[in-house]
Amino acid sequence: MLLAILRRVGQMFFVMVGISMLVFMIFFATPGADPASRIAGRNASPEILEAVRKSFGFDQPFYVQYLIMMKKIFITGDLTSFVNRGWKVVPAVLDTIPVTLSLVIGAAILWVIFGIIIGTVAAATRGSWLDKLLMILGLIGISMPVYWLGEVMNLVTQSRYHDTWMFSWVPPLGYKNLSSDPKGWFLTLIIPWITLAILYIGLYGRVLRANLIEAMQEDYVRTARAKGLSETRILLRHALRTSLISFVTLFGLDFGALVGGSALLTEVVFDLHGVGKLTYDALQNLDLPVIMTTVMYASFFVVLANALVDVVYILLDPRVRSV
Amino acid sequence: MLSVRDLRVSFCTEQGMVQAIDGVSFDVAEGEILGVVGESGSGKTVSLLAVMGLITDPNAVIEGSIKYQGRELVGLSAKDMRKLRGREIAMIFQDPMTALTPVYTIGWQIAEQIRAHEKISAKAAEQRAIDLLQEVNIPNPAEAIHLYPHQLSGGMRQRAVIAMALSCNPSLLVADEPTTALDVTVQAQILDLVRKLQKNYKSAVVFITHDMGVIAEIADRVMVMYAGRIAERGSKRELFSEPQHPYTQALLDSIPPLEGKRPHRLKSIPGAPPALLHRSTGCAFAPRCAKRFDACVNMPILTANGHDAACFKVNPI
Numbered sequence: 001m002l003l004a005i006l007r008r009v010g011q012m013f014f015v016m017v018g019i020s021m022l023v024f025m026i027f028f029a030t031p032g033a034d035p036a037s038r039i040a041g042r043n044a045s046p047e048i049l050e051a052v053r054k055s056f057g058f059d060q061p062f063y064v065q066y067l068i069m070m071k072k073i074f075i076t077g078d079l080t081s082f083v084n085r086g087w088k089v090v091p092a093v094l095d096t097i098p099v100t101l102s103l104v105i106g107a108a109i110l111w112v113i114f115g116i117i118i119g120t121v122a123a124a125t126r127g128s129w130l131d132k133l134l135m136i137l138g139l140i141g142i143s144m145p146v147y148w149l150g151e152v153m154n155l156v157t158q159s160r161y162h163d164t165w166m167f168s169w170v171p172p173l174g175y176k177n178l179s180s181d182p183k184g185w186f187l188t189l190i191i192p193w194i195t196l197a198i199l200y201i202g203l204y205g206r207v208l209r210a211n212l213i214e215a216m217q218e219d220y221v222r223t224a225r226a227k228g229l230s231e232t233r234i235l236l237r238h239a240l241r242t243s244l245i246s247f248v249t250l251f252g253l254d255f256g257a258l259v260g261g262s263a264l265l266t267e268v269v270f271d272l273h274g275v276g277k278l279t280y281d282a283l284q285n286l287d288l289p290v291i292m293t294t295v296m297y298a299s300f301f302v303v304l305a306n307a308l309v310d311v312v313y314i315l316l317d318p319r320v321r322s323v
Numbered sequence: 324m325l326s327v328r329d330l331r332v333s334f335c336t337e338q339g340m341v342q343a344i345d346g347v348s349f350d351v352a353e354g355e356i357l358g359v360v361g362e363s364g365s366g367k368t369v370s371l372l373a374v375m376g377l378i379t380d381p382n383a384v385i386e387g388s389i390k391y392q393g394r395e396l397v398g399l400s401a402k403d404m405r406k407l408r409g410r411e412i413a414m415i416f417q418d419p420m421t422a423l424t425p426v427y428t429i430g431w432q433i434a435e436q437i438r439a440h441e442k443i444s445a446k447a448a449e450q451r452a453i454d455l456l457q458e459v460n461i462p463n464p465a466e467a468i469h470l471y472p473h474q475l476s477g478g479m480r481q482r483a484v485i486a487m488a489l490s491c492n493p494s495l496l497v498a499d500e501p502t503t504a505l506d507v508t509v510q511a512q513i514l515d516l517v518r519k520l521q522k523n524y525k526s527a528v529v530f531i532t533h534d535m536g537v538i539a540e541i542a543d544r545v546m547v548m549y550a551g552r553i554a555e556r557g558s559k560r561e562l563f564s565e566p567q568h569p570y571t572q573a574l575l576d577s578i579p580p581l582e583g584k585r586p587h588r589l590k591s592i593p594g595a596p597p598a599l600l601h602r603s604t605g606c607a608f609a610p611r612c613a614k615r616f617d618a619c620v621n622m623p624i625l626t627a628n629g630h631d632a633a634c635f636k637v638n639p640i
Contacts, residue, residue, distance in 0.1 A: 226414040
C-alpha cells in the first residue's frame with residue numbers, strides 16, 4: 001500500500017514537471033513568443049522593451065527563468081502577476097479553490113446519485129415507456145450546452161419567475177463563504193449544481209444502462225437466477241456491482257477535469273470566481289504566472305482524482321487487489 | 324418425479340417462428356441419472372432451461388406440460404418458480420470460469436443461496452458453506468470461503484459451483500455440460516464427485532453432454548436428441564449394446580475403438596444438423612442418414628416400449 005502511494009506521488013511529480021515545462025515552453029520559448037513585447041505594448045520603443053526585459057528577468061537564460069518561476073510557485077509562494085504587478089498569484093489561486101471544489105463536488109454528488117438511479121431504473125424496465133422516456137431525457141440533458149442552460153436557469157430563477165413562490169428563495173449570483181454563511185453557500189449553489197450535473201446525469205445514466213444490460217447477459221447472472229434470487233437482488237447485487245467499475249473510470253476522468261478548471265462555463269454564467277474563471281481571465285490578458293499556477297494546480301487534481309479512482313477500483317474489484 | 328410432456332419451445336425471430344424444441348417428452352425418476360446427448364443446437368440445453376424456467380427471452384413461447392412432483396411448472400408465477408429454483412431444482416453450468424460473480428467470495432455466493440431459501444443466520448450459512456466445500460473436496464474449506472473466483476482453478480471453481488448447487492439439498496440437479504470446459508483428469512474427478520454426491524444426497528441428476536464417453540461413465544438412462552426432438556431413449560446398457568436409431572449408431576461408431584487395429588480415420592457423420600428455420604416435414608436426420616429410404620419423407624414417431632427410437636427402420640408404419 002505504501003509503495004502504491006509512493007508510486008502515485010512520483011507519478012504526480014513527473015506529470016507536473018512535464019506539464020509545467022510544456023506550458024513554459026509554449027509561452028516563453030516558442031519562436032515569436034516574446035513576453036517582453038507583449039507586456040510593453042504594441043508601439044513600445046526599443047529602450048522600453050529593454051527595460052521591461054530586464055525588470056521581468058527575461059534577459060536570463062530559459063532554464064533560470066523556469067527554475068525561478070517554479071521556486072516562486074512552490075517554495076516561496078510569492079509569484080506576482082505580469083499584468084497587475086505586485087498581485088500575488090498563489091494566494092489568489094488558493095482563494096478560488098474552495099469555490100470550484102464546492103461547485104464540482106456538489107454537482108458530482110448529484111450526478112452520481114441520479115446517474116445510478118436513472119441507469120438502474122432504465123435497465124430494469126428495459127424496453128418500456130419509462131426506459132424510453134428516461135433515455136430521451138438523458139439525451140436532451142447531454143445535448144444542452146451548459147452556458148445556454150445556465151443562462152436559461154438565470155433568466156427563470158433570477159428574473160422572470162424570481163418574484164413568484166417558486167424561486168423567491170434564490171439569492172443573487174455570486175459565491176458565499178461556506179464557513180461564515182453556510183445557508184447562503186448552499187442556496188447560491190443549488191442552481192449551479194443542477195445546471196452542471198444535468199449533462200453528466202444524462203451521460204452517466206446512459207452509460208450505466210448499457211453496462212447493466214450487458215452485465216445481465218453474463219453467465220453469472222444466469223447462475224444467480226438459477227439460485228432462485230429475485231430479479232431486484234440480481235440487478236443490484238450482481239449486475240450493478242460489476243457495472244460500477246467502468247462508471248468509476250469515467251467519473252475519475254470527468255471529476256479531475258472539472259476540478260482542474262473545466263467548469264469554466266458554469267463558473268462564468270453564475271459569476272462564481274473559481275479556478276476556471278481565473279484561468280480564463282488570465283488567458284484573456286496572457287498573464288503567464290497565473291496561467292502557470294492554475295495549470296500546475298489542475299494537473300495536480302487530475303492526477304489526484306485518478307489516484308482516488310484506483311483506490312475505489314481496489315474496493316470494487318477483487319481482481320485488481322492481487323496484482 | 325419430473326415428467327415432461329410434449330414440450331415445445333419456439334422463438335419469434337425476424338424470419339418467423341423458430342421451433343427449437345418440437346414435442347419432447349421424458350421422465351426423470353427419483354435418484355436416477357438421465358444422460359442427455361446431442362450435437363450443439365439439438366435443443367438439449369434449451370429443454371432443460373425450460374424446465375428451470377430460465378428462458379428469459381421475451382420472444383420465447385413455451386408450450387406443453389412440465390410436472391415436478393405433480394406440480395405444473397409451465398405458467399407458474401415467477402415468484403413461485405423462484406422458490407423452487409435453487410432449493411428443489413438446482414443447476415450446474417458449462418463454463419465455471421464465468422458462472423460465478425467475479426466480485427464476491429465463493430463463500431458469500433454459497434451463503435447467499437442458502438439464505439435466499441432458508442431463514443438462518445449469516446454465521447450458520449457460512450458454516451454450511453464450509454461443510455459443502457469440504458464435501459466437494461476443496462482443500463482448506465475454512466479459508467477457501469474467503470477466496471474470489473479468479474483465485475481458483477477451473478476444476479476448483481466447478482467444485483464451488485457444484486457445492487453451491489447442492490447447498491439447499493435439491494432433489495433434482497441439472498448439469499449442463501459441467502465437464503466440457505475442463506481437462507480430462509479434472510473431468511474424471513468431477514464425474515466421480517457428481518456420482519458420489521448423487522448417492523449421498525439421493526438427488527436425481529439430468530446430465531447434459533455431447534460426449535458419449537461421459538454418458539457411458541455416469542448415466543443410468545440415456546436420451547439422444549437431434550434437431551429439437553428425441554431420436555432415441557433407453558437404458559444405458561440397451562442403448563450402447565443395441566442402438567436402434569441410425570444417428571445413435573453413427574455417434575457410437577465415431578468413438579475411437581480401444582482394442583483391435585487402429586482405424587486409419589475415425590468415422591464421422593457427413594453433413595451438419597439442419598438449420599432450425601427451415602425444418603423439413605420429414606425425418607430431420609434423413610439428409611445425413613446412410614439408411615434412409617422412401618418412408619423418411621414423413622415424420623417418424625417415437626415408440627413407447629422402454630427402449631424407443633424415432634425411426635421408420637424400427638417402427639415401420
